[in-house]
Amino acid sequence: MNTEWFTAQEVIFVSFVCMWRYGRSAYLKKIALTNGVRRMSKKDIEKKVMKTNMQIKTLPMLGPEPMEMALHINGHVSTLLLDPRTSLLDALREHLNLSGTKKGCDQGTCGACTVWVDKRRVLACLTLAITCQGHEVTTIEGLAGETELHPMQRAFLSHDAFQCGYCTPGQIMSAVALLEEGHATNDAEIAEWMSGNICRCAAYPNIRAAIREVRDAKGGSSHEAD
Numbered sequence: 143m144n145t146e147w148f149t150a151q152e153v154i155f156v157s158f159v160c161m162w163r164y165g166r167s168a169y170l171k172k173i174a175l176t177n178g179v180r181r182m183s184k185k186d187i188e189k190k191v192m193k194t195n196m197q198i199k200t201l202p203m204l205g206p207e208p209m210e211m212a213l214h215i216n217g218h219v220s221t222l223l224l225d226p227r228t229s230l231l232d233a234l235r236e237h238l239n240l241s242g243t244k245k246g247c248d249q250g251t252c253g254a255c256t257v258w259v260d261k262r263r264v265l266a267c268l269t270l271a272i273t274c275q276g277h278e279v280t281t282i283e284g285l286a287g288e289t290e291l292h293p294m295q296r297a298f299l300s301h302d303a304f305q306c307g308y309c310t311p312g313q314i315m316s317a318v319a320l321l322e323e324g325h326a327t328n329d330a331e332i333a334e335w336m337s338g339n340i341c342r343c344a345a346y347p348n349i350r351a352a353i354r355e356v357r358d359a360k361g362g363s364s365h366e367a368d
């Protein structure tokens with residue numbers, strides 16, 4: 143058997159265990175393993191591995207600390223102490239009690255978490271809260287006026303544009319932005335530009351009817367119906 147190869151095999155095995163335990167980059171940086179396998183004896187390698195492991199054990203554990211961030215939401219500024227990896231969706235729901243924004247897939251495919259950042263629709267589950275500092279976030283709670291619903295909310299009610307209602311806040315936030323974007327000329331365009339908002343209850347015809355009503359009330363174009 144090729145002893146030199148056998149030695150390398152052993153080292154690789156030990157290295158994988160150590161990398162799994164301590165992290166790849168920290169381990170490789172310390173041992174510089176790729177440079178020395180063939181030239182070092184088995185004993186030297188073992189000594190080096192032992193020494194490196196001892197050094198790694200004494201390193202302080204480093205990780206993201208909570209950070210202070212100021213979020214401007216629905217006209218109010220809230221200061222939060224959050225892990226910088228917190229999504230806007232979790233900041234809203236778990237830390238600001240704004241549960242109108244829904245968590246569906248939490249991976250950017252359903253649209254239930256749609257909110258606006260500087261009036262543009264975004265998926266809150268794919269947006270880091272910390273990146274929203276200095277921007278205006280609007281959620282479904284900030285859409286209605288003091289005393290009355292937004293016209294799109296009224297239209298959803300009058301057209302029965304929901305069943306379970308879980309997707310509805312995201313649909314409404316998207317629908318209002320859609321009209322501002324000018325992407326509601328006809329039903330095909332509405333369907334295309336609302337395609338990021340999934341409705342598992344398949345209330346799509348009623349959602350489009352609600353959007354058409356608000357569009358037409360604002361002097362929009364086509365009167366096409368499903």
Ligand code: FES
Nearest residue numbers: 246247248253267
């Ligand atoms: S929860 Fe964000 S897209 Fe589904």
Ligand code: FES
Nearest residue numbers: 305307341342343
């Ligand atoms: S109303 Fe149920 S998912 Fe849309």
